[in-house]
Amino acid sequence: MASAQRSVSGPRPWTGLLAAVIAVGLIVAAISGWNYYQNHRHSAWPQLDRPLCQATLADGRTASLDIEQAGNASLIAGVATARGLAPRATSIALATTFQESGLRNLDYGDRDSLGLFQQRPSAGWGTPEQIMDPYYATGKFFDAMVRVPNWDSTDIGQVAQAVQRSAFPEAYDQHVERARILASALTGETPAAWTCHLRQPGAPDPDGLVAALNQTYGALVFVTAPPVTPGPASVGAAASSSPAPAQLYLEAQTPAVAWSAAAFAQSWAARYGLSQVQVGDWSWTGHSDVLAGWVGQPLEQEPLSLRISFSG
Numbered sequence: 001m002a003s004a005q006r007s008v009s010g011p012r013p014w015t016g017l018l019a020a021v022i023a024v025g026l027i028v029a030a031i032s033g034w035n036y037y038q039n040h041r042h043s044a045w046p047q048l049d050r051p052l053c054q055a056t057l058a059d060g061r062t063a064s065l066d067i068e069q070a071g072n073a074s075l076i077a078g079v080a081t082a083r084g085l086a087p088r089a090t091s092i093a094l095a096t097t098f099q100e101s102g103l104r105n106l107d108y109g110d111r112d113s114l115g116l117f118q119q120r121p122s123a124g125w126g127t128p129e130q131i132m133d134p135y136y137a138t139g140k141f142f143d144a145m146v147r148v149p150n151w152d153s154t155d156i157g158q159v160a161q162a163v164q165r166s167a168f169p170e171a172y173d174q175h176v177e178r179a180r181i182l183a184s185a186l187t188g189e190t191p192a193a194w195t196c197h198l199r200q201p202g203a204p205d206p207d208g209l210v211a212a213l214n215q216t217y218g219a220l221v222f223v224t225a226p227p228v229t230p231g232p233a234s235v236g237a238a239a240s241s242s243p244a245p246a247q248l249y250l251e252a253q254t255p256a257v258a259w260s261a262a263a264f265a266q267s268w269a270a271r272y273g274l275s276q277v278q279v280g281d282w283s284w285t286g287h288s289d290v291l292a293g294w295v296g297q298p299l300e301q302e303p304l305s306l307r308i309s310f311s312g
Contacts, residue, residue: 052065053069055193058190069104081217092156096163116137187256188263192284197288201286204246205271206310217252221251221258245310248308249306253304255304258303279306
């Protein structure tokens with residue numbers, strides 16, 4: 001009887017093995033979960049307390065980006081504009097980058113994929129250093145896109161797939177609506193449709209902004225007067241000890257380019273220390289706590305001039 005009792009109450013041979021299997025499974029799950037987080041954390045939708053940029057169209061549709069995404073999106077739109085491509089090209093590129101990288105210039109990806117478009121050096125897109133340059137990567141994408149037959153009328157997701165040759169060809173479709181809204185605002189197709197939070201702007205850097213605009217738009221946007229910082233502003237009868245903010249005056253070749261360049265400046269406002277952008281008689285002043293809209297009235301003559309003011 002004693003022997004039978006020990007047989008019933010003693011450890012069964014398989015319980016230790018089961019515990020070990022469960023422990024290994026938990027460890028594998030934890031590692032997989034952490035890897036998934038690391039690979040996807042950049043693509044998460046921005047939290048409400050983070051700085052945002054937002055496109056708002058006349059029909060009320062909106063699309064938002066965080067500041068990093070907005071900078072990349074405005075660069076893509078500017079490169080498309082400089083190449084004379086219709087806003088549809090920007091829609092295609094944005095839908096592609098949403099799917100491939102979350103609109104971020106990633107230094108990792110599947111196998112050797114890199115950058116905004118997750119282009120692969122081994123597939124002939126360029127060197128890793130070239131692909132990590134957003135201007136180079138965007139240009140290479142458009143080079144391939146315009147070779148797709150009827151790219152300007154074919155379904156956006158199909159064009160993206162023709163360029164990218166993804167294992168998930170229908171994945172681009174989910175981003176098309178957002179991409180179209182953003183493209184309309186960022187290319188200037190819809191005027192005064194873009195705004196950004198402006199939190200903790202950096203030191204004023206007019207020359208840096210001019211260099212960025214030149215690299216993005218080329219001859220489509222040009223400086224009409226060198227960036228200057230006026231003398232001390234008068235306050236009543238006394239002069240302030242702080243100089244007035246620097247201002248930059250530019251001219252665009254078309255109204256759409258003017259609005260696109262304005263959206264680019266807004267998107268990079270914190271980087272270059274902007275505080276205000278004016279397009280013709282329309283003006284936008286950045287705020288830290290709200291998405292400030294454009295203020296102005298439509299005129300018979302569409303604007304070509306831009307005036308950019310920098311933080312004091």
